[in-house]
Amino acid sequence: MRTLAGTGPGGQRRALRGTAAFGVAAALSLTGCGSGATDGGERAAPARSGTPAPSDRPSAPPAPATDTPAEDAPVTGATPRPDLTLPAGLVERFELWRAHDPDRDRAMADAGHAQTVVLDAIARGGTDTDALAFYFTGRALSAAKAHVRGVAGAGESRSGFVRYHRPELAMPDPRVDAPGKGTAALSFCADESELFREDRATGAVDRTQAGADAQIHYETRLRLSDKGVWQTYELATRRGVDTCAS
Numbered sequence: 001m002r003t004l005a006g007t008g009p010g011g012q013r014r015a016l017r018g019t020a021a022f023g024v025a026a027a028l029s030l031t032g033c034g035s036g037a038t039d040g041g042e043r044a045a046p047a048r049s050g051t052p053a054p055s056d057r058p059s060a061p062p063a064p065a066t067d068t069p070a071e072d073a074p075v076t077g078a079t080p081r082p083d084l085t086l087p088a089g090l091v092e093r094f095e096l097w098r099a100h101d102p103d104r105d106r107a108m109a110d111a112g113h114a115q116t117v118v119l120d121a122i123a124r125g126g127t128d129t130d131a132l133a134f135y136f137t138g139r140a141l142s143a144a145k146a147h148v149r150g151v152a153g154a155g156e157s158r159s160g161f162v163r164y165h166r167p168e169l170a171m172p173d174p175r176v177d178a179p180g181k182g183t184a185a186l187s188f189c190a191d192e193s194e195l196f197r198e199d200r201a202t203g204a205v206d207r208t209q210a211g212a213d214a215q216i217h218y219e220t221r222l223r224l225s226d227k228g229v230w231q232t233y234e235l236a237t238r239r240g241v242d243t244c245a246s
Contacts, residue, residue, distance in 0.1 A: 079227070079228045079229070081110075081113060081134070081229075082117075082130070082131045082134055084113070084116050084117060084120045084131060085120075086116065086119060086120055086123055087123050089159050089160075090119060090123060090158060090159060090160070091160070091161045091162075092115065092116065092119065092161070092162045092163070092164065093161070093162075093163045093164070094112050094164045094165075095163065095164065095165040095166075096165065096166075096167060097109075097112055097164065097167060099169060103171065103181070104169055104171055104184075106230060107169065107171060107184045107222055107224075107230045108167065108169060108186070109230075110135060110222070110229055110230035110231070111186050111188075111220060111222060111230060111232065112164065113134075113135050114135035114136060114220075114231075114232045115164065115190075117131040117132050117134070117135050117136075118132070118144055118147070118148065119158065121144075121148040122148055122151050122152070122157060122158050123157060123158070125152045125157070125200060126148065126149070126152050127145045127148050127149060132144055132145060132148075134229060134231075135229065135231060135232060136231060136232050136233075137223070137225070137231040137232070137233045138233045139233075139234075140232050140233050140234060140235050143235075152200075155199065155200050155201055156197055156198065156199065156200060157198045157199075157200045158195060158196070158197065158198055159195075159196050159197075159198040159205045160194045160196045160205075161194040161195060162190055162191065162192050162194070162195045163190070163191040164188055164189070164190050165188065165189050165190075165191065165244075166188055166189040166243075166244065167186060167187070167188040168186070168187045168188070169184060169185070169186050170184065170185040170186075171183070171184040171185075172184065173185040173221060173222075175221075181224070182223060182224040183221070183222065183223055183224070184221075184222040184223075184224075184230065185219075185220070185221055185222070186218075186220045186222060187217065187218060187219050187220070188217075188218050188220075189215065189216065189217055189218070189241070189243070189244035190215075190216045190218060190244070191214060191215060191244065191245075192210065192214045192215075192216065193209065193210065193214035193215075195214075196208075212239075212240040212245070213239045213240050215239065215240060215241055215242075215244040215245045216237050216238065216239050216241065216244065217237065217238045217241040217243070217244050218235065218236075218237050219235070219236045219237075220232050220234065220235045221233055221234035221235070
């Protein structure tokens with residue numbers, strides 16, 4: 001059974017860098033459903049925003065009134081997660097990102113952190129961060145690293161704002177034969193209409209709008225590792241999805 005993961009009016013903001021046509025979904029057109037993956041990985045702590053940025057970086061856009069309610073922010077379990085501090089000027093918001101059930105909330109939180117760790121790696125300019133392996137595994141991890149290397153190799157970072165919304169969570173994943181806990185399927189939308197490409201050397205931001213391609217629908221598969229982390233092991237994206245354009 002698929003359930004809407006969240007009942008509150010808002011979500012949590014975090015700082016990031018990106019472009020509508022070159023944002024997280026481009027980063028994570030990782031693997032289609034059905035790819036194999038191995039369990040494993042470690043844990044980590046929720047991302048934080050607010051790292052001081054050089055003065056030549058653009059400031060973050062003002063937060064809408066619905067961004068801040070803490071009760072709707074991604075939550076984590078007792079296991080520590082890595083502390084991810086994204087640069088100022090790079091902002092993400094998670095809307096309705098809570099199911100008000102401990103197991104579902106932890107799965108939602110780790111899936112949200114998986115989005116953040118890619119942005120964090122892009123902001124750092126490489127894959128020399130263990131956080132990617134905390135939240136991704138198998139082919140999804142390999143694809144995430146390849147995307148980050150591609151962006152860094154092009155001399156780019158990201159700047160602006162991305163909104164994650166319309167989450168739907170099924171737990172356990174109905175496509176997995178094994179019964180019981182430990183699997184989940186999560187779909188959600190990402191609005192990258194205000195996420196832009198930034199030149200890492202000059203700080204210049206390309207504010208070209210991506211139009212319909214800025215709306216992305218994610219389909220992810222999660223598996224609970226032996227260390228208690230919900231890792232993304234399959235992920236597919238579709239751009240220009242009408243149902244995400246709101």
